[in-house]
Amino acid sequence: MNTMNKIAKEYTNMSIKKDHIKLSIPNRPEYVSVIRLTVAAIANRMGFDIEKIEDFKVAIAEACTNAITHGKHLKDDNFNIEFIVEDEKLTIYVQDNGKGYSAEKLESPDLNNLREGGLGVFIIKSLMDEVDIVSELGRGTTIKMSKYLGDDFQ
Amino acid sequence: MNTMNKIAKEYTNMSIKKDHIKLSIPNRPEYVSVIRLTVAAIANRMGFDIEKIEDFKVAIAEACTNAITHGKHLKDDNFNIEFIVEDEKLTIYVQDNGKGYSAEKLESPDLNNLREGGLGVFIIKSLMDEVDIVSELGRGTTIKMSKYLGDDFQ
Amino acid sequence: MSLSIVKNFDFEKGLWNIQLNGEVDVYTAGQLKETFISLLEEKKESIKIDASELEYIDSTGLGVLIGILKRLKQDNKNIIIINIKPSIKKLLNITGLDKIFVIEG
Amino acid sequence: MSLSIVKNFDFEKGLWNIQLNGEVDVYTAGQLKETFISLLEEKKESIKIDASELEYIDSTGLGVLIGILKRLKQDNKNIIIINIKPSIKKLLNITGLDKIFVIEG
Ligand SMILES: Nc1ncnc2c1ncn2[C@@H]1O[C@H](COP(=O)(O)OP(=O)(O)O)[C@@H](O)[C@H]1O
Ligand SMILES: Nc1ncnc2c1ncn2[C@@H]1O[C@H](COP(=O)(O)OP(=O)(O)O)[C@@H](O)[C@H]1O
Secondary structure, eight states: OOOOHOOOOOOOOHHHHEEEEEEEESSSSSGGGHHHHHHHHHHHHHTHHHHHHHHHHHHHHHHHHHHHSSOOOOOOOEEEEHHHHHHTEEEEEEOOSSOOOOOOGGOOTTTTSSOSSSHHHHHHHHHHHHHEEETTTTTTEEEEEEEEEESOOO | OOOOHHHHHHHHHSSSSOEEEEEEEESSSSGGHHHHHHHHHHHHHHHHOOOHHHHHHHHHHHHHHHHTTTTTSSSSSSEEEEEEEEEEEEEEEEOOOOOOOOOGOOOOOOOTSSSSSOOHHHHHHHHSSEEEEEETTTTTTEEEEEEEEESOOO | OEEEEEEEETTTEEEEEEEEEEEESSSHHHHHHHHHHHHHHOOOOEEEOOOTEEEEEEEHHHHHHHHHHHHHHHHTOOEEEEEEEEHHHHHHHHTGGGGGGEEEE | OEEEEEEEEEEOOOOOOEEEEESOOOOOOOHHHHHHHHHHHHOOOOOOOOOOOOEEOOOOHHHHHHHHHHHHHHHHEEEEEEEEOOOHHHHHHHTTTTTTEEEEE
């Protein structure tokens, strides 16, 4: 059972009503815009406002870009996205079977020492209410991110 | 191996380059608009024009509406959509594990004897270039529909 | 991505003016049906639909319109649809419903 | 859903006027990078980006801008961005890049 299934399993065991949407999509750049529109449609259907819908679009694109550029394992492969829709919360898992990395070693962006990369995970953490990265070297990465409908959670 | 996998398998065995996108989504009416936006994004990415993108939106919604209203097996279940992206052609499978039906018995709409239903499959066949329905009573239905990018095929 | 319905009765012409905004599909068709049925209970008169803001309709929505038309026809009343977008016009042509509803503009 | 780039050189002010239309993401960022690099090869002058039609940009696009800014800074030149949409403004604030680029309007 892979990490994503394990975390998803915990969820299923709880009793609140949840909808699951699963998407398997080629790990190629041209599909990221499709994913952005899909998350926008889901978040809109749930009643998120325009600003939060934009946050979801950026955050999921960052996660998918990482799955595509770093996570890649085989050249032509698919990676998985799962959406868990609850009354007050949208949770997204982006899972790849790529090379993995040590999330603890990630540095925060340093404005005095500009790099062309290293912003993606930082942006995701800024835009989402909860972020959890589980990565195993050689086995792949699952990033879990959630955002609440209400403004009470920050 | 279910019908969808069987047909998909045939495809995989051929040598042309294809992308597969798979979507598993709850069999409930509120998700049909999400599916419409997803197919619009895929078709747009492929270069289909606005009119054909509309055709895809209507055809996939008709197929999903049938999966939701007739195909339903369990109350809270998901059904499956698969998109096969080729250079010149988008093929969509909509597959449910519902009660199935005898597709041969379908009557065409009769304008002299208006009914409130019975238009869905007729509309799909009008809008798509190729349509194939495989349904088994008690086991479920897979509708396959394709449309070509060019105008040469009609 | 959802449906909003504006209704008012034109006393001069003796018909309902209805404006449909958004999408009619399996999720919103019930709302459309209920609105139409309550209109007809109030006054069983022809219905004129302004479809300029109707972005999408499929067989579920067309089924609702057919059901309402059947009731209206008993009293020789009609459904008139104006300002239809090309994609919806195409659907009415395909299904032959352009011959059943009165299509204007 | 893709990116189009309009460029022209303002001889009076001595800078590049660039208009970005659409989305900059992992699919289109390469196109942006190539365009900017060819601009700088032609004339290494400041770049003024009109972002009024820029619907979306993420870290891939911001990375391209940072890379170009680094080259420009060697010659004391700048990237100026005008007419930014709120969602993109938010991203620049979060990342602190609003202090690195010159943001106007
Ligand atoms: N899905 C992933 N698989 C493997 N490595 C990853 C993944 N996501 C992120 N990383 C690692 O974390 C680093 C930081 O990621 P990020 O903050 O998105 O910046 P960037 O992708 O621009 O480097 C990446 O450079 C990469 O080494
Ligand atoms: N996925 C499905 N599962 C079971 N039965 C179906 C399915 N799709 C269509 N049908 C059957 O075919 C009939 C015609 O479908 P359709 O043309 O879409 O019209 P409608 O759904 O309005 O009846 C339906 O009434 C139903 O009996």
